[in-house]
Amino acid sequence: MSEKLAIDAKGLSKGYKIGKTKQQVLKDVDFNAYHGQVTMVMGPSGSGKSTLIAALSGLMKPDEGEVIALGESLWKKKKSKIDQFRLDHCGFIFQGFNLFPALNATQQVEQVLKYCKASKTEARRRAIAALEEVGLGHRLKQTPAALSGGEKQRVAIARALSKNPQLLFADEPTSALDSVSGQVVIKLLHRAAKEHGAAVICVTHDPRLEAYADRIIHMEDGKILDDRQITPLT
Numbered sequence: 097m098s099e100k101l102a103i104d105a106k107g108l109s110k111g112y113k114i115g116k117t118k119q120q121v122l123k124d125v126d127f128n129a130y131h132g133q134v135t136m137v138m139g140p141s142g143s144g145k146s147t148l149i150a151a152l153s154g155l156m157k158p159d160e161g162e163v164i165a166l167g168e169s170l171w172k173k174k175k176s177k178i179d180q181f182r183l184d185h186c187g188f189i190f191q192g193f194n195l196f197p198a199l200n201a202t203q204q205v206e207q208v209l210k211y212c213k214a215s216k217t218e219a220r221r222r223a224i225a226a227l228e229e230v231g232l233g234h235r236l237k238q239t240p241a242a243l244s245g246g247e248k249q250r251v252a253i254a255r256a257l258s259k260n261p262q263l264l265f266a267d268e269p270t271s272a273l274d275s276v277s278g279q280v281v282i283k284l285l286h287r288a289a290k291e292h293g294a295a296v297i298c299v300t301h302d303p304r305l306e307a308y309a310d311r312i313i314h315m316e317d318g319k320i321l322d323d324r325q326i327t328p329l330t
């Protein structure tokens with residue numbers, strides 16, 4: 097698959113006010129990511145990785161800078177259009193899984209698809225297909241309490257992948273998992289890039305995931321210090 101630019105961000109700056117002082121968390125950051133690639137963002141705690149993801153995905157407006165996502169200037173849109181953009185094109189996977197305790201695995205995925213205006217039958221069909229794709233075809237009716245950490249994260253991945261997002265954001269997706277489950281999760285993210293052409297942007301502290309990265313970006317103190325393309329762009 098030939099790689100196309102999915103996100104192109106320029107001059108991103110963001111500061112948080114704490115009392116009378118302002119802490120600058122992103123300092124004039126340029127960032128881009130390609131379809132079909134896993135881009136890992138690494139760096140010490142507090143270096144601004146999650147803030148960067150939030151600015152790239154329409155969750156938090158930067159003070160300065162521009163994000164072109166799938167060819168559109170994200171922060172020039174009205175809030176309702178940004179929310180719609182996220183719903184239509186972005187998948188999110190977080191460390192804490194963010195599953196609803198009362199819903200079974202199929203319902204977790206169906207619920208998101210219904211927001212995306214899929215019919216009931218269509219949502220059911222796609223939810224089951226997504227859960228089968230992450231190897232949970234035998235856990236369709238389990239609620240989170242009956243699932244292991246790795247299985248919960250796979251439900252969260254199925255939920256994110258079910259709408260076939262072009263942009264997939266993962267923030268520390270393996271940090272609550274043992275190494276075997278962590279491998280399964282990163283392989284699924286890798287597959288989302290290679291088989292579905294998603295641009296996968298994964299924040300992680302976990303050096304074991306580096307083997308699955310097409311590109312590794314290192315952040316420190318609100319800046320990108322290093323940007324290594326590992327798999328050549330085609």
Ligand SMILES: Nc1ncnc2c1ncn2[C@@H]1O[C@H](COP(=O)(O)OP(=O)(O)OP(=O)(O)O)[C@@H](O)[C@H]1O
Nearest residue numbers: 112113119121139140141142143144145146147148
């Ligand atoms: N909403 C907020 N209000 C004030 N300060 C914030 C807010 N969000 C983040 N920060 C601060 O901004 C800095 C960068 O946070 P961020 O979460 O982006 O870093 P990170 O690199 O993702 O860290 P970690 O690896 O620990 O998750 C931190 O010092 C954090 O305390």
